[in-house]
Amino acid sequence: xxxxxxxxxxxxxxxxxxxxxxxxxxxxxxxxxxxxxxxxxxxxxxxxxxxxxxxxxxxxxxxxxxxxxxxxxxxxxxxxxxxxxxxxxxxxxxxxxxxxxxxxxxxxxxxxxxxxxxxxxxxxxxxxxxxxxxxxxxxxxxxxxx
Amino acid sequence: xxxxxxxxxxxxxxxxxxxxxxxxxxxxxxxxxxxxxxxxxxxxxxxxxxxxxxxxxxxxxxxxxxxxxxxxxxxxxxxxxxxxxxxxxxxxxxxxxxxxxxxxxxxxxx
Numbered sequence: 001x002x003x004x005x006x007x008x009x010x011x012x013x014x015x016x017x018x019x020x021x022x023x024x025x026x027x028x029x030x031x032x033x034x035x036x037x038x039x040x041x042x043x044x045x046x047x048x049x050x051x052x053x054x055x056x057x058x059x060x061x062x063x064x065x066x067x068x069x070x071x072x073x074x075x076x077x078x079x080x081x082x083x084x085x086x087x088x089x090x091x092x093x094x095x096x097x098x099x100x101x102x103x104x105x106x107x108x109x110x111x112x113x114x115x116x117x118x119x120x121x122x123x124x125x126x127x128x129x130x131x132x133x134x135x136x137x138x139x140x141x142x143x144x145x146x
Numbered sequence: 147x148x149x150x151x152x153x154x155x156x157x158x159x160x161x162x163x164x165x166x167x168x169x170x171x172x173x174x175x176x177x178x179x180x181x182x183x184x185x186x187x188x189x190x191x192x193x194x195x196x197x198x199x200x201x202x203x204x205x206x207x208x209x210x211x212x213x214x215x216x217x218x219x220x221x222x223x224x225x226x227x228x229x230x231x232x233x234x235x236x237x238x239x240x241x242x243x244x245x246x247x248x249x250x251x252x253x254x255x256x
Contacts, residue, residue, distance in 0.1 A: 050201075
């Protein structure tokens with residue numbers, strides 16, 4: 001991925017908000033409708049970064065998280081990579097099933113998958129790539145709650 | 147980002163200012179559990195001044211709801227903005243919580 005923006009973050013939860021605000025500002029400068037992408041991008045990047053820091057890097061302050069982003073005419077792509085061993089994203093239970101609703105965790109990846117237009121993991125499972133299109137997709141019109 | 151705790155009659159009201167996220171969820175949890183241990187049973191968390199809740203914040207609300215119910219108490223949420231309401235709907239947590247449009251509506255629902 002040839003990225004316009006590369007951020008190497010410390011494994012510190014306090015770094016998340018600043019990184020998110022920076023990416024949102026860059027999208028706004030590029031003419032993205034912040035009302036449409038604001039929540040989605042915030043959720044996607046925030047959840048990916050907190051997963052990377054808490055689980056991937058296991059809160060280890062010596063580790064780093066790499067953020068690579070490209071803001072193009074039609075879409076924004078963000079890749080978040082940690083130094084962990086990775087995980088199997090297909091092993092996660094659906095947090096919206098009645099039996100899982102009262103579980104405190106397990107909603108981060110679900111929200112990313114629900115709100116971003118495309119989500120991919122590398123084979124190792126320590127890197128997530130998220131794509132958000134400028135215009136609403138057909139799938140979004142069907143899935144967005146009324 | 148902060149949490150202001152106030153009482154109105156027997157209802158403990160917590161105002162969440164800023165964000166409820168992975169970095170401060172523990173603070174909210176400790177404040178509510180402290181009140182629960184002190185005998186409080188009616189809780190209202192007001193999000194009128196909250197911009198964002200991440201999945202960790204949603205998780206702590208789920209956890210607190212369970213602990214409050216285990217002690218025979220009740221938890222109400224109020225004043226979710228459009229983005230926050232969307233997050234509750236996407237995760238179906240709107241079916242788990244009693245969510246009021248305003249503080250007054252929530253207070254009168256106890």
